[in-house]
Amino acid sequence: MKTMVPKVLVWLASYS
DSSP states (O other), rough: OHHHHHHHHHHHHHHH
């Protein structure tokens, strides 16, 4: 799940 953390951060950054 550690690789999922950075992916979510990037998604959030792109979403906002």
